[in-house]
Amino acid sequence: MDDAYRKIAPVYDAVTSVFLRGPRRALVDACARFGVRRALDVGCGTGVLAAMMRERVDVVVGLDQSAAMLGMGTGRRPASDAGGKSARPAGAPEATPARPFFIQGDA
Numbered sequence: 001m002d003d004a005y006r007k008i009a010p011v012y013d014a015v016t017s018v019f020l021r022g023p024r025r026a027l028v029d030a031c032a033r034f035g036v037r038r039a040l041d042v043g044c045g046t047g048v049l050a051a052m053m054r055e056r057v058d059v060v061v062g063l064d065q066s067a068a069m070l071g072m073g074t075g076r077r078p079a080s081d082a083g084g085k086s087a088r089p090a091g092a093p094e095a096t097p098a099r100p101f102f103i104q105g106d107a
Contacts, residue, residue, distance in 0.1 A: 046073030
């Protein structure tokens with residue numbers, strides 16, 4: 001399968017961040033208000049929203065069909081989950097947010 005986002009992936013965040021920052025923040029805040037504990041970011045692209053959601057949501061999974069888009073985001077996320085865990089066990093004390101899970105696939 002040809003990756004239609006292969007050419008745009010390197011500049012996607014730079015081009016879209018100014019327009020998407022507000023809506024992304026509003027969605028993260030809404031998830032926190034409603035007590036969302038698990039979220040699926042379908043079409044996550046480089047994973048910016050998934051990473052933002054992980055600050056306030058226990059488990060976040062990002063799903064995208066483009067390996068190029070997922071690859072751009074993977075290297076920029078903080079490696080705060082040195083043990084490879086991406087979710088805090090229920091009842092565990094709050095800690096530095098871990099990374100979301102990312103899956104290449106089609107919704």
